[in-house]
Amino acid sequence: MRKKNDNILKSLTIVPISFWIFFFVAIPLLYIVFISFMQRGDDGSIVYIPTISNYTRMANSLYIKVFWDSIIVAFITTLFTLVFGYPFAYFATRIKKYKIIIMMLIMAPFLTNSLIRTYGWIVILSTEGMLNHIFLKIGIVKEPLKLLYSYGAVMIGMIYTMFPFMVLPLYNSIDKLDKAYIEAAKDLGASKWETFRTVTIPLTMPGIVAGCILVFIPSVGLFFIPDLMGGSNVMLIGNLIRNQFLEANDWPFGAALSIVMISLSLILILVYVKIIGKKLDAEVF
Amino acid sequence: MSEIILEMDNIIKKFENQEVIKNISLSINKGEFLTLLGPSGCGKTTTLRIIAGFETPTSGSVLLEGKHVENKQPNERNVNTVFQNYALFPHMNVFDNIAYGLKIKKVNKVEIKKRVLEMLSLMQLEGYEKRKTDQLSGGQKQRVAIGRALINDPKILLLDEPLGALDLKLRKQMQVELKKLQKKLQITFVYVTHDQEEALNMSDRIAVMNEGIIEQIGSPEDIYERPKTKFVASFIGESNLIKAKIKKIDEENISVEFGGYEMNVDYKNYDNLKNKESYILIRPENIEYTSTKPQISKPPYGLKSTIKEHSYIGSIIKTTTELEGGQEIIVYDYDKKKDLIGIGSEVWVYFEPEDVVIVEEGE
Numbered sequence: 257m258r259k260k261n262d263n264i265l266k267s268l269t270i271v272p273i274s275f276w277i278f279f280f281v282a283i284p285l286l287y288i289v290f291i292s293f294m295q296r297g298d299d300g301s302i303v304y305i306p307t308i309s310n311y312t313r314m315a316n317s318l319y320i321k322v323f324w325d326s327i328i329v330a331f332i333t334t335l336f337t338l339v340f341g342y343p344f345a346y347f348a349t350r351i352k353k354y355k356i357i358i359m360m361l362i363m364a365p366f367l368t369n370s371l372i373r374t375y376g377w378i379v380i381l382s383t384e385g386m387l388n389h390i391f392l393k394i395g396i397v398k399e400p401l402k403l404l405y406s407y408g409a410v411m412i413g414m415i416y417t418m419f420p421f422m423v424l425p426l427y428n429s430i431d432k433l434d435k436a437y438i439e440a441a442k443d444l445g446a447s448k449w450e451t452f453r454t455v456t457i458p459l460t461m462p463g464i465v466a467g468c469i470l471v472f473i474p475s476v477g478l479f480f481i482p483d484l485m486g487g488s489n490v491m492l493i494g495n496l497i498r499n500q501f502l503e504a505n506d507w508p509f510g511a512a513l514s515i516v517m518i519s520l521s522l523i524l525i526l527v528y529v530k531i532i533g534k535k536l537d538a539e540v541f
Numbered sequence: 542m543s544e545i546i547l548e549m550d551n552i553i554k555k556f557e558n559q560e561v562i563k564n565i566s567l568s569i570n571k572g573e574f575l576t577l578l579g580p581s582g583c584g585k586t587t588t589l590r591i592i593a594g595f596e597t598p599t600s601g602s603v604l605l606e607g608k609h610v611e612n613k614q615p616n617e618r619n620v621n622t623v624f625q626n627y628a629l630f631p632h633m634n635v636f637d638n639i640a641y642g643l644k645i646k647k648v649n650k651v652e653i654k655k656r657v658l659e660m661l662s663l664m665q666l667e668g669y670e671k672r673k674t675d676q677l678s679g680g681q682k683q684r685v686a687i688g689r690a691l692i693n694d695p696k697i698l699l700l701d702e703p704l705g706a707l708d709l710k711l712r713k714q715m716q717v718e719l720k721k722l723q724k725k726l727q728i729t730f731v732y733v734t735h736d737q738e739e740a741l742n743m744s745d746r747i748a749v750m751n752e753g754i755i756e757q758i759g760s761p762e763d764i765y766e767r768p769k770t771k772f773v774a775s776f777i778g779e780s781n782l783i784k785a786k787i788k789k790i791d792e793e794n795i796s797v798e799f800g801g802y803e804m805n806v807d808y809k810n811y812d813n814l815k816n817k818e819s820y821i822l823i824r825p826e827n828i829e830y831t832s833t834k835p836q837i838s839k840p841p842y843g844l845k846s847t848i849k850e851h852s853y854i855g856s857i858i859k860t861t862t863e864l865e866g867g868q869e870i871i872v873y874d875y876d877k878k879k880d881l882i883g884i885g886s887e888v889w890v891y892f893e894p895e896d897v898v899i900v901e902e903g904e
Contacts, residue, residue: 436628439595442615443622444642444693454641458632 292511300505310512319496319513323520326493329407329482330475333414337422337471338464340415345426345463359427362420370417374484377413378404381485405487413481418474422467429463430456465532469525476521493517543570546696546729547592552601554587561587562598563753569697569731574723576732576740579750580776585733588750589699592731593622605696620697621690625705627682629674635661635685636670642693656692663722664688679707683715687722697729704739716742737777741765749773756903770903774822779859781828781870782820787899795899797821800866804840806897818902825873827896830862830888841897843889846870851881862890 292310295303314320348358365373380386381403388400403409437459441451457464479494486492493513500510547569554562562584569575577585590596591603594615603611610618621642629638637644639660643653661667664684674682683703690698703719704712720743723730734740740747741761748758749772757764757773768774774782785799794805799821806821835843846862849869853859858874858881870890882888 434628436624436626437630439615440622440624440628440630441641442595443593444689445616445645446641447616450645454645455630459630461632 288511288514291508292515294508296506296508300507302507307508310509311516313509314512314516322491322493322496323516325491326476326517327520327524329410329414329492330472332411333418333475334422334468334472336411336415337418338468341419341422341426341467342464345423345430348423348427349431359424362423366420371480371484373417374413374481377409377416377485381409381412404485405489407486407490410482410486410490410492413485414475414478417478417481418471421470421474425466425470426460426463429460429466433459461532465529468528472525473521477517543572545569546571546606547731548602548604549588549591550602550604552588552591552598552603554584554591554596555599561753562591565601565753565755567748567755567758569729572727572729573745574720574730574732574743576734576744576747577750578734578737578740578747578777580735582752583750584753585735585750586701589622589701589731589733592697593620593699594618619693619695620699621693621695622699622701623683623686623690623703625701625703627686627703629682629685629689631674633674634670635666635672635674635677638674638685639688639692641689646693660688660692663691680711680715683707687719691726691728695728697731700730700732702734703732704734704736712739719743741777749776751776751903767898768822768900771820771900772903774820774898774900779825779871779873781823781825782900783823783868785819785821785899787819797899799840800844800864800868802840802844805894806899807895820900820902822898822900823870823892823896825859825871826875828870828872828890828892829874830860830872830882830890832882832886832888835889835891838889841892841894843891844870846888846890848882848884848886848888850884862888864890 291302293306293308295305295307295309297303314323348355351358378385382388383400383402383404385403387403388397391397392400433456437455438451441455442448446454477494477497479492479498482490482492482495483498497510497513497517500506500513504510545568547567549565549567552562552565552567553560565584565588567588577588579585587596591598591611594610594613594617598611601611602609605618605620630641633641636657640653640657643656648656657670661670664687666681666684666688669677669681669685674685677685686703687698700719704715707715716739719730732740732743741764744761746758747761747764749756749764751772757769759767764773765777768777771782774780783799785797787795788798788803789796794807796803796805797819830846830848831843837843838845844864846864848860849863850861851858852861856875860872860874860881862870862872864870872890
């Protein structure tokens with residue numbers, strides 16, 4: 257009797273999810289693959305004649321640079337969120353009383369629209385913005401600094417936006433780490449740093465991998481931050497794709513760019529997981 | 542007089558406002574097997590963690606081979622711990638777990654390999670070096686944990702309820718193996734357990750702890766045969782404790798009064814003359830009962846009582862009887878063939894005066 261109920265419950269939960277994935281993930285993705293092999297009509301419509309020209313068009317130094325820049329920006333974002341996020345998550349788990357408050361503060365920005373938060377950064381960084389105002393008042397600079405509309409500004413925006421995605425999985429795996437392992441390492445003669453390197457990091461690797469993936473994949477394709485904070489000086493793959501769909505009206509090329517971006521991210525993630533997986537098996541010394 | 546390897550003086554440990562260790566002084570001899578025995582929450586694990594360096598005492602000193610270590614980190618003192626749930630590193634195989642301490646010390650690879658293989662053979666784990674720790678049985682994990690600690694040649698090996706997670710049969714087997722290993726290596730073992738049988742079986746000396754103090758420290762025989770306090774008497778083994786008054790102490794005898802009777806006991810160890818509540822202790826295996834009325838109806842020859850319950854516990858039958866005043870007396874009967882006297886029957890319990898021990902109330 258119980259088993260039967262369990263089965264009903266299972267299908268009740270699995271069926272809607274499967275439908276959801278099928279209609280809202282699989283079909284659109286297949287459609288994107290499909291139109292990436294079609295042609296653009298003169299009026300911007302899709303002409304259903306198969307072609308691979310959308311892909312061959314990308315073999316152009318201009319587009320390659322856009323891909324390269326996007327991956328570098330995503331890589332740097334991942335690196336910085338990891339380097340800042342790990343100590344942050346580590347100490348958050350150590351302050352027992354306030355850890356819930358700290359994690360709530362990390363989550364709080366999610367309650368507002370990320371676009372609005374990005375505008376907040378513009379208010380801070382722009383030429384007439386708060387930061388320049390303060391710098392001029394104190395007298396650190398004579399002329400207002402051009403902070404906005406640069407790769408630097410884009411990086412700040414990206415790191416800020418992606419930070420919680422890194423911290424949450426890290427926090428989880430550090431919090432779950434049994435303190436007995438750390439005590440065992442110390443007991444066997446390891447200093448604080450040696451314990452961290454040979455025990456804490458390897459045992460929290462699942463959190464590190466999850467955090468890096470959660471930050472890297474969206475970072476490659478994010479377009480509103482480069483748009484708003486990079487202006488015309490920064491062209492990343494996300495912006496390029498958006499432009500194809502909304503401005504150039506070239507859906508087939510936009511679709512092809514999307515497919516390449518998705519494949520590239522997946523390949524990089526696979527390579528990363530492979531390397532980390534090998535490292536986990538290998539000696540930590 | 543054997544050499545003292547560790548000395549704890551007036552150790553007090555407070556967590557927030559709670560005094561977990563009230564005042565402990567303890568000397569541990571080189572090469573001995575010392576057990577800290579007590580119920581949960583008595584401070585035995587905290588005491589062990591102070592020796593290991595995971596806790597700093599609130600006050601008092603810890604001397605390892607005559608040097609102060611109370612403020613030293615665990616990695617700065619040459620003692621090693623076998624943890625309760627082993628705490629084997631899950632991301633390393635058996636070899637790397639055992640080699641960990643040597644690798645940290647940057648011993649060269651050839652030497653490490655040689656010593657780890659020796660340790661594996663000592664621990665009867667040959668051929669297991671490539672195994673992941675989650676592919677080991679409880680007993681094997683246990684041996685890896687001991688090997689990982691012993692390879693560092695610790696001055697003292699600390700064991701925190703290491704057999705707690707094993708089943709009864711394996712536990713008994715490991716008790717024997719551990720004791721053998723300790724004798725062979727001549728390393729000082731400090732062993733924490735709440736299992737009195739384990740403590741009696743393995744230890745050279747036992748420190749019985751209760752509520753942050755050591756109630757008594759001595760050999761297993763001392764602790765069992767000559768407990769000093771009511772707590773020690775009732776915690777270790779089963780005991781019949783009867784409230785008693787000490788009437789007279791002289792060279793030959795101590796005369797005690799209990800339940801309206803007065804009798805002389807042979808107990809000579811009674812060195813505490815403080816006017817405290819005293820009890821007489823008679824172990825259940827030292828008492829017998831009979832249905833025939835004895836000629837002298839007073840202790841130790843015969844005390845009238847009623848059979849309350851018989852319970853069969855394998856090798857013995859445990860009988861509970863009740864004296865006239867309501868005091869319950871437990872009797873162990875090893876001769877199971879004899880017919881049991883029915884519940885509610887009148888019997889006379891008797892014992893030998895030399896089996897009576899006088900204990901005090903304790904702090």
